[in-house]
Amino acid sequence: MTAxxxxxxxxxxxxxxxxxxxxxxxxKAGKKKRNCFLCATVTTERxxxxxxxxxxxxxxxxxxKRQTAWALRDLAVVDAKDAVKENPEFDxxxxxxxxxxxxxxxxxxxxxxxxxxxxxxxxxxxxxxxxVSSQLLEELPKVAEESVPSGENQSVAGGDEEAVDEYQELxxxxxxxxxxxxEGCEYAISxxxxxxxxxxxxxxxxxxxxxxxxxxxxxxxxxxMKLLDEAxxxxxxxxxxxxxxxxxxxxxxxxxxxxxxxxxxxxxxxTNNVKLLSEIEFLVNHMDLAKGHIKxxxxxxxxxxxxxxxxxxxxxxxxxxxxxxxxxxxxMLHAVKQQQQRFSDLREQFARRLASHLNSVFxxxxxxxxxxxxxxxxxxxxxxxxxxxxxxxxxxxxMEWLKNTDYGKYxxxxxxxxxxxxxxxxxxxxxxxxxxKIKMTGTTKEGKKFAxxxxxxxxxxxxxxSLHGSSGKLTGSTSSxxxxxxxxxxxxxxxxxxxxxxxxxxxxDLDVADRTKFDKIFEQVLSELEPLCLAEQDFISKxxxxxQHQSISGTTTNETEEMDGGNLSRSYISGVPQPVSSEKDxxxxxxxxxxxxxxxxxxxxxxxxxxIDSFNSLYMLVKMSHHxxxxxxxxxxxxxxxxxxxxxxxxxxxxxxxxxxxxKQMDEVKISKKSKVGILPFVxxxxxxxxxxxxxxxxxERRGDLDKAYIKLIRAVxxxxxxxxxxxxxxxxxxxxxxxxxxxxATLSRLKISCLEAEKKExxxxxxxxxxxxxxxxxxxxxEKLNHFFEGVEARVAQGIREEEVSYQLAFNKQxxxxxxxxxxxxxxxxxxxxxxxxxxxxxxEEENLLQVVWHSMQDEFIRQYKHFEGLIARCYxxxxxxxxxxxxxxxxxxxxxxxxx
Numbered sequence: 001m002t003a004x005x006x007x008x009x010x011x012x013x014x015x016x017x018x019x020x021x022x023x024x025x026x027x028k029a030g031k032k033k034r035n036c037f038l039c040a041t042v043t044t045e046r047x048x049x050x051x052x053x054x055x056x057x058x059x060x061x062x063x064x065k066r067q068t069a070w071a072l073r074d075l076a077v078v079d080a081k082d083a084v085k086e087n088p089e090f091d092x093x094x095x096x097x098x099x100x101x102x103x104x105x106x107x108x109x110x111x112x113x114x115x116x117x118x119x120x121x122x123x124x125x126x127x128x129x130x131x132v133s134s135q136l137l138e139e140l141p142k143v144a145e146e147s148v149p150s151g152e153n154q155s156v157a158g159g160d161e162e163a164v165d166e167y168q169e170l171x172x173x174x175x176x177x178x179x180x181x182x183e184g185c186e187y188a189i190s191x192x193x194x195x196x197x198x199x200x201x202x203x204x205x206x207x208x209x210x211x212x213x214x215x216x217x218x219x220x221x222x223x224x225m226k227l228l229d230e231a232x233x234x235x236x237x238x239x240x241x242x243x244x245x246x247x248x249x250x251x252x253x254x255x256x257x258x259x260x261x262x263x264x265x266x267x268x269x270x271t272n273n274v275k276l277l278s279e280i281e282f283l284v285n286h287m288d289l290a291k292g293h294i295k296x297x298x299x300x301x302x303x304x305x306x307x308x309x310x311x312x313x314x315x316x317x318x319x320x321x322x323x324x325x326x327x328x329x330x331x332m333l334h335a336v337k338q339q340q341q342r343f344s345d346l347r348e349q350f351a352r353r354l355a356s357h358l359n360s361v362f363x364x365x366x367x368x369x370x371x372x373x374x375x376x377x378x379x380x381x382x383x384x385x386x387x388x389x390x391x392x393x394x395x396x397x398x399m400e401w402l403k404n405t406d407y408g409k410y411x412x413x414x415x416x417x418x419x420x421x422x423x424x425x426x427x428x429x430x431x432x433x434x435x436x437k438i439k440m441t442g443t444t445k446e447g448k449k450f451a452x453x454x455x456x457x458x459x460x461x462x463x464x465x466s467l468h469g470s471s472g473k474l475t476g477s478t479s480s481x482x483x484x485x486x487x488x489x490x491x492x493x494x495x496x497x498x499x500x501x502x503x504x505x506x507x508x509d510l511d512v513a514d515r516t517k518f519d520k521i522f523e524q525v526l527s528e529l530e531p532l533c534l535a536e537q538d539f540i541s542k543x544x545x546x547x548q549h550q551s552i553s554g555t556t557t558n559e560t561e562e563m564d565g566g567n568l569s570r571s572y573i574s575g576v577p578q579p580v581s582s583e584k585d586x587x588x589x590x591x592x593x594x595x596x597x598x599x600x601x602x603x604x605x606x607x608x609x610x611x612i613d614s615f616n617s618l619y620m621l622v623k624m625s626h627h628x629x630x631x632x633x634x635x636x637x638x639x640x641x642x643x644x645x646x647x648x649x650x651x652x653x654x655x656x657x658x659x660x661x662x663x664k665q666m667d668e669v670k671i672s673k674k675s676k677v678g679i680l681p682f683v684x685x686x687x688x689x690x691x692x693x694x695x696x697x698x699x700x701e702r703r704g705d706l707d708k709a710y711i712k713l714i715r716a717v718x719x720x721x722x723x724x725x726x727x728x729x730x731x732x733x734x735x736x737x738x739x740x741x742x743x744x745x746a747t748l749s750r751l752k753i754s755c756l757e758a759e760k761k762e763x764x765x766x767x768x769x770x771x772x773x774x775x776x777x778x779x780x781x782x783x784e785k786l787n788h789f790f791e792g793v794e795a796r797v798a799q800g801i802r803e804e805e806v807s808y809q810l811a812f813n814k815q816x817x818x819x820x821x822x823x824x825x826x827x828x829x830x831x832x833x834x835x836x837x838x839x840x841x842x843x844x845x846e847e848e849n850l851l852q853v854v855w856h857s858m859q860d861e862f863i864r865q866y867k868h869f870e871g872l873i874a875r876c877y878x879x880x881x882x883x884x885x886x887x888x889x890x891x892x893x894x895x896x897x898x899x900x901x902x
Contacts, residue, residue: 022114029099591639678845734774
């Protein structure tokens, strides 16, 4: 390193009048192979400039070149990375951050020490040294000596540094004094020796003057000493007087101390008396219950509004007295303990009296409400509980008081309320649903014949039970439902004459009337249940005060098990109340307990409606979806929303079953081999289903369910039509496909079902294709020989024979052509077309009314064939003068007269 430093000084820095003070071998961080040197230099001329120079070995030779130089004043930060561990990495922050890795930690420390020293000596702006050991900065002389090379170079560098250490700059005042002296001596610059001699003479004169001044001031010093002695005597006299004064004041001080201590004791006594009075007033004001309140708690009337208000005020006052925040030590007073015990006794006594009274009210209200059930038994309405709720809401504040003071009794009242009300609501709801079932079965198709016969209500109920079963579950497969529908249709056929005589109505009119009646009954059932549940939930929330705290932390248990046991989630374990997850859950649990019969009864009613007519599931799906949507908008987690949502799942399942049954019936359809097919039954049933569904689902919330059902049904219809067409023996396949797909297209065009636009286009395409196929196939028969002749001509042309040479073929010469044409005079053609019309008439059904459409298409196809034959004659038999024995106008006249005659 010494040789390198010497070479760099000689080759690079000496020509530039610079001295190299420190050097470190480095490379850039991450690039290990490209080494260079960082050098700290100073200029030899003043003012001194300090630089950090990057020197790099030349690629072409074995010499070094100066690459980059930075002024030390531009250096902002020196980061040594770690002040504790030896680390060769360091950063220099100039215009940007330069990251270096030294060859050794010693070289890095020597270089940083030199930078610190140059900064202290030459720069006013101080550089920030971070992560540098303080010991390193304190041992600068040693580091500097170790960094200087030995020999001649060491003496040069060391001498320069000592010269720099001895040199001290003059301050501003010294510079000003020297300038004044030099101005007073003109030859100061030209003759320095004369100037120095003059300064020496003046210094001697000043020394003599100082000695004389000291000798002249000796007399004044003696006078000053005498004055000091006199002052000391005066001070001693003053001290004697102060001592006498202090002795006199000592007795006064003792008396004042006694007076002060006495005043302190008097003040302390007054303070204690004031505090004692304040504590007594606090206890009297906050722990004293008025006699009127005590009397109301012990003997207050809980039946009248005035008595309930007095008891409520007294209970609130008692709660305030019991919840007063006592000061430390109050609970140790005997009077306070006695008063607290008295309050506890009053609370227990009143809580017991209140719970007993409310239990009596629950029982009495249950009996009173049961007595009004008779008037609702024949009407499809539920009893109104508003008067019962109105009377009980008078006790709402007392229930809140009971909840805050004695949760055990509050929980007991809650359980008793649920027990009494669940039995009451169960009787009301079951009777209500029985009336609904009677009204439904009284208007069903199976029950029409009973409309003219007088029956007792018990018989009606018996029939209802026989229809839907006591459990309300559908115990049969889809085949049993099909059998039921077949039997029902058989009954309808056997009773059709009597029914038409009674009501002068068609079967479809009866279906519409029955379904409309069912829809109204089902809507009335839901409309009656919804306000009943909402009113009860609102009452529970207000009466039991379950809406005040929306979140109470705690654990929850299985809701179904708890409600079956009649317990709330919040229960007592060893006398300690256990919190519920939320009071909304508590409301929902109470509603589930009280209205536990609603969901089974609704499922029974739905099963009955589905058994009466599977299409009733469409009405139920729309109505139930609307009510679920309404309930979820009010409160998605409420009992009503949850219950209706569960029932909606059952309704949706029945709806899916209805669709599956229709698809199954399509697969099982059988056609007669002896009669023509016409419009298939399931195609007509799909039209009926779609028309009914569109009228029901207009503006419904669950339109998506119907759209999915449409897709399934229409695909099944398409598949079944093709299946039946392939199996048909009496009616041609093209006729079956044409008529049924025309009917489907007409149905979809009339109903304008947006989700079936693709199927509508497909139906139209299939109808058109099979119409054309049927026309082409049928027209091959009236001019059969002529068709065969020209097919042979076209075959020869296709084999490569030129058209004008076909007439030279033995089988297709002009004589053969004339012979075939003579076999089809106009009269024969008309006869063939007439037979064709009769055959088409036999194939087509009357319901779809496609005869004229098919006949017009056949006329157009026949004219097209005629023109094709004439074209072949003109090309293959040119100049022969051969023509058909009838014209296009003849064809039009034949077709028109045939159509009019039939």
